[in-house]
Amino acid sequence: MDGGxxxxxxxxxxxxxxxxxxSDVSRGSVEEHLAHCAECKEVYQNMVYDIEMExxxxxxxxxxxxxxxxxxxxxxxxLGILSLVAMLVCMIxxxxxxxxxxxxxxxxxxxxxxxxxxxxxxxxxxxxxIIAMAVMSIGTACLLFVVQIxxxxxxxxxTFWIFRYGVPILLLWLGVLWVPVLxxxxxxxxxxxxxxxxxxxxxxxxxxxxxxxxxxxxEDVCHMRAFAGNALGEMIGAAVFWxxxxxxxxxx
Ligand SMILES: [Zn+2]
Numbered sequence: 001m002d003g004g005x006x007x008x009x010x011x012x013x014x015x016x017x018x019x020x021x022x023s024d025v026s027r028g029s030v031e032e033h034l035a036h037c038a039e040c041k042e043v044y045q046n047m048v049y050d051i052e053m054e055x056x057x058x059x060x061x062x063x064x065x066x067x068x069x070x071x072x073x074x075x076x077x078x079l080g081i082l083s084l085v086a087m088l089v090c091m092i093x094x095x096x097x098x099x100x101x102x103x104x105x106x107x108x109x110x111x112x113x114x115x116x117x118x119x120x121x122x123x124x125x126x127x128x129x130i131i132a133m134a135v136m137s138i139g140t141a142c143l144l145f146v147v148q149i150x151x152x153x154x155x156x157x158x159t160f161w162i163f164r165y166g167v168p169i170l171l172l173w174l175g176v177l178w179v180p181v182l183x184x185x186x187x188x189x190x191x192x193x194x195x196x197x198x199x200x201x202x203x204x205x206x207x208x209x210x211x212x213x214x215x216x217x218x219e220d221v222c223h224m225r226a227f228a229g230n231a232l233g234e235m236i237g238a239a240v241f242w243x244x245x246x247x248x249x250x251x252x
Contacts, residue, residue: 006033010040018047072122079118083111105154109146113139130181137174144170168212176205192245199238203231 016022090104116135148162184194210216216223
């Protein structure tokens, strides 16, 4: 009784039927036809199978996302617990040997900065690198102060160097680290230009550091020779990175 036309109509309706977008009357007719027509039933089964296959990748992605989330969570918790144990062990050993808490403070601060860094990297979605760098900068500053305070006040050893050497050198190198990053953001530079500028700033950083520590003396011209030798490597590096950036841009 069912002619070719009927099959044509069913096949035309099939996508809507599979999506559940047909009226009750149409659905009834299609189901009735599918019960008798092997050809249309095959078309129907293929369509359902295709849709299942299309759905599958998103399910895989969901699973992957879930695994990543839990992995990050366990990583954070695990690191937190490990750090706590490490710090407690240090404090106990410190109390037993030195009868006071000294280097456990240093270890504690170091562990905390590493944890903070890992946490930032796993938790932040946007500006991961910048936030991680900020955490590292603050962590380094804290560590420096902890080392100074611990050694000078708690252990009664060494000199008070933090403001004479520590802070100026730290600020100098934070500048060397941050200026290229901020320049890159401001002017939308490529990574190669950022590294080239970083290399050039390293030259200045080295020079000023030597001046602060007293290795180089401003009036003494002899130090320029040693400085030029040191700077040569960085100059070549900067040039190589700059050229690489140009070549990459040109090839695009
Ligand atoms: Zn049919």
